[in-house]
Amino acid sequence: MRSIIQSLEESKIREVANAGLGREGVLPFWFGESDEVTPEFIRQAAMQSLQEGETFYSHNLGLPALREAVAQxxxxxxQPIAAERIGITAGGVNALMLACQTLLDAGDEVVAVTPVWPNLTAQPLIMGAQVKCISLAPDAHGAWQLDLRKLLSAVTAKTKLLILNAPNNPTGWTLxxxxxxxxxxxxxxxxxxxxADEVYERLYYSGDTANGCAPSFLDIATPEDRVIAVxxxxxxxxxxxxxxxxLIMPTGMSAQVGxxxxxxxxxxxxxxxxxxxxALQRTNEVTPRIVAHLHQCRDKLVKLLQETPGVKVAAAPGGMYAFFQIDGHTDALQTAKRLVLEAGLGLAPGNAFAPQGEGWLRWCFASKDLSRLDEGAQRLRTWLLHKK
Structure with a gap:
């Protein structure tokens, strides 16, 4: 077995979840997903396809109809994007891994902005690349910011790949x-x-763009630029x-990715x-409602946390997470495990995303019922009152 595979860290998020799965009454906010099911018309479309016997292979790069739907x-x-630049993948994580497989040789230098979803730093390592992390830093209010000069100094002619996730998981920071x-x-x-991992681009709450989503490299890059957006x-x-x-790739690259x-x-x-x-053809029936609801969730949870003594948190401009710190609780993994066992509250430890996330916790606020956020915040307050 390759030594790099043996040295990969197991997910600390999963470690906390495993401690809570099956425990009665735990409120799970540890994973990055809503507790709301996929809209019925999307599920019906899949069932109809199955009933019509569409159980065979498709083109490696995806059905022409779906590539065109993504392009539109x-x-x-x-900017206008041609369907020929698009490859359909088995999820965003598969798209990111395919990009690393396409670009990286063993020994290549990669720069990644962290804290970040751990897959984004693990994937280059799996390819044998050397990963240099440039960390965001929190301000006095808990909002994470990028030192742009530090990042530019780190990216040199030796740097094969720069990995950016914005809006960011877990901090909500946005370029x-x-x-x-x-x-x-x-x-x-x-x-x-x-x-550019832009899977959270529609989950953007600042309202300072005309297209209703976060700033994207696709807004400014030419089709020939060395930019891959996921x-x-x-x-x-x-x-x-x-x-x-x-994947949205430079012109002429799709055949190799295929x-x-x-x-x-x-x-x-x-x-x-x-x-x-x-779903893409009927996006206006789905996404605006989801984003509006998540905006409500964000505002509600951040207010509840800001009203909790000892908690530092800022309302992030994008994403689906509150990333916060509790005075006196510097071991994120231990704190997350205690919250599961002692308060029935499931959160993700911040050091799962980078060493700089130590002492922070991530709360996924994508909850269909906002009262779950009230209950979760109350459990946190009660726990802090009796266990601090």
Whole structure:
């Protein structure tokens, strides 16, 4: 077995969840998904496809209808994007791994902005790359910010790939348009590829963009730029378990990625692709409602946490998480486990996302019933009162 595989850390999020799964009465906010099921018309589309016997392979890069649907969807949000630049994948995580497999050789240098979903730093390591992490830093109010000069200094001609997740999991930090323009110009000079994980782009609450989503590299990059953007149906269509996402690649790259998809999953299931295509065509029936509800969830939970003595938290501009700190609780994993066992409250430990997240906790606020957030906050307050 390869030594790098043996050295990969197990998920601390899963470690906490395993301590709580099966325990009666635990409120689970540890995973990054809503507790609301996929809309019925999307489920019906998949069932109809199955009933019609569509159980065979598709093109490696996905059904033409779905690639076109993604192209039209992305083009409405950003610049015009051709379907030929799109590859359909078995979820966003598969898209990110395919990008790493396409670009990285053993020994290549990768720069990643952290804290971040641990898959994004593990995937380059699996490929044998060397990962250099540049950390965001929290301000006095708990809002995480990027030191742009520090990042630009880290990205040199030796840097093969820069990985950015914005809006960010877990902090909710989001790149500004100015920052993106500066980063893109710098990477053009150094010849560095940009892998932009933009699966949370629609979960954006600042309202300072005309297209209703977070600033994207797709707004400013040319089709020839070394930019790969990853999207997914998971978050803004309530389709986490369906495992369908996409890559938007530079012109001429899709054929090579298609070969890799053949050696990974061959293709995404047809019935899932059919459901995804319909969801994208009817996005206005799904996503705006989800985003508006998540905005309510964010505002409610952040207010509840800010009213809790000893808690530091800021309302993030994007994503689906509150990332917060509790005075006197510096061991995030131990605190998360205690909250599960002693308060029936399931949160993710911040050090699952980077060492800089130590002492922080992530709360996924994507709750269909807002009263669950009230109950969770009350459990936290009670626990702090008696256990601090």
């Amino acid at each position: 969807y992305a083009s409405k949000l950003h 500004t348009r100015s920052e993106q323009e500066t980063i893109l110009a710098h990477c053009r000079k150094t010849g560095t590829w940009i892998l 999207g997914s149906m998971s978050k803004s269509f309530l389709m986490t378990g369906w495992r369908v996402g996409w 070969k890799l998809i053949e050696f990974n999953t061959s293709c995404s299931p047809v019935f899932i692709q059919k459901a995804a295509a319909l």
